[in-house]
Amino acid sequence: MAKRDYYEVLGVAKAATLEEIKKAYRKLAIANHPDKNPGDKAAEERFKEATEAYDVLGDDKKRKMYDQYGFAGVDGANGGNHDYSNVYRDFSDIFGGGFGGGGFEDIFSSFFGGGSRTQGRSNQRGPEAGSSLRYDVDIDFKDAVFGTKIEVAYSHQVACEECHGSGSEGSSGTKICPTCNGSGQVRRNSGFFAIASTCPTCNGSGQVIENPCSSCHGTGLKRKQQKVKVTIPAGVDTGSRVVLRGMGDTGPNGGPSGDLYVYINVKPHKYFVRQDYDLYCQIPISITQASLGAEMQVPTIDGQSIKVTIPSGIQHGKxxxxxxxxxxxxxxxxxxxxxxxxxxxxxxxxxxxxxxxMQELSDAMGEDTSPNPVPFDEE
Structure with a gap:
């Protein structure tokens, strides 16, 4: 099968700058890498084709030879084989920008399960922050209006009392992980790449506990049921949350605890509805009250009643x-x-x-028995 033009493969013009060539290759490499497309031979071929094109166009000398002599110019220089090790060494440059400063290791970690070119580097983890937790609670409408205090019971991780969070039985301590030799990573070959991933034995810490604590099985953490009082401030609504700092899971390796987020759902009221901080209710009145006006006692949300004056001639829905x-x-x-x-x-x-x-009233008012329509928006 005839090779495609390298500029066509990368989708760039012949006058493209080196930066444009790198950007085009980076996009193709991420989209077609074999680890991202397992079993997809077409994607693997596209990946190899793009890598071969970048191997040539990313090198000034090779690019000049290719521009002058085509494939013959670069195949002769390489003996028919392309040296992908140069491309591999350039990855720190190719993937080093445009991804929030994450670099080659981070971008391949996010797509292919972790990766690093540095061998023998320790990846031991220090204290880590614990997970934050969510607790959903239903409260009465009136409690949302005026505030209340509630008690919630939840489960979270705390430091093991037996080993004080170390995960070790007694003073046995830790040793270097025999699987990764302390690097925290294991490596495997994938075509012409070596892909590193987190060590499954030590979970990336580089160390394993010699004699795990029998109470927490070496995790340093245990689950505990706890009750805590929560102050719900006045004015909350459905979707509001109260944050209890440090009441989430305790962090591994002595790290800080996460938070507890109490999310609020307000039960509906039988008579009142809410819009922002305003309340709405509906009160029935008679025809005579609407016509003549009246004074009425209307209940409020706090259980009291207030005197309301109904003006004469008030219309329905006002x-x-x-x-x-x-x-x-x-x-x-x-x-x-x-x-x-x-x-x-x-x-x-x-x-x-x-x-x-009512008939006397109708006669006195001279009611219209052939009315014309009125606009919907008429007062």
Missing amino acids: MLRVRERGVTKLNSTDRGDMYIKLMVQVPKRLGMKAKKL
């Missing part, structure tokens, strides 16, 4: 605003407002006297 009767604002003593939606109710049944009075 809102009345009562200041400072809504939800307490977070980290404040101020409150939102309460809005009362008036629902004019038409009686379903009328007695003889009521019917007579």
Whole structure:
């Protein structure tokens, strides 16, 4: 099968700069590496083809020979074989930028399960931060408005009391991992690459415990049930969270503990709904109350009642605003407002006297029996 032009393989112009060539190769190498595409022969061939193209175009001398003589110019110089070791040595340059400073080791670690070109380097881990935990809790609507205190029971990891978190029985201590000889990594060959991954025996620490603690089996950590009181501030809503610092899992190797995140779900109220810090409720009124006006006692969220004046001629669905009767604002003593939606109710049944009075009212008002439509947005 005839070879494709190297510039075509990398998808760059013949006048491309070295930086453009590196960028194009980097993209192809990441997408087609055999470890990322196990068993995909087509991807492996594309990877080799791109590597061969970069081997030539990434070298000024080879590129000049290729530009002048084509494949014959570079095949003759290499005896028909390409030296991929040069490409491998250049990886620190190719993959060293554009990935947040992570370099070749980090980019191949993220895609192919870990990798490093440095042999015999110790990868011993120091203290690590513990995991943060999440606890979901349901609270009553009123408790969200005014705040409350609750108790939560949860499970988290703490330092083993028997070995004080060391993982060792007594003073036996640790020894160099026999699998990785203390490097924390094991290596395997993949084509013309040597890929390093975290040692499965020591989990990358480079050391193993000689005599593991019988209580925690060498982990240094044990799971414990715990209860803790949580203060829920006034004004929280569904999705709010309370953070308890240091109440998560204890960190391995003496590291700091994670946090406990208490996520809040507020139960709905039978009569009130909330929007930001304002409360809304619906109050029924009669036709005569709407027509003549009235004074009414309306319940509030705190269990009290307030006097509300209904203006005469009020229409169905209109809102009345009562200041400072809504939800307490977070980290404040101020409150939102309460809005009362008036629902004019038409009686379903009328007695003889009521019917007579309603008919007299209708006659007195001269009601229109052939009304014209009105716009939806008309007040």
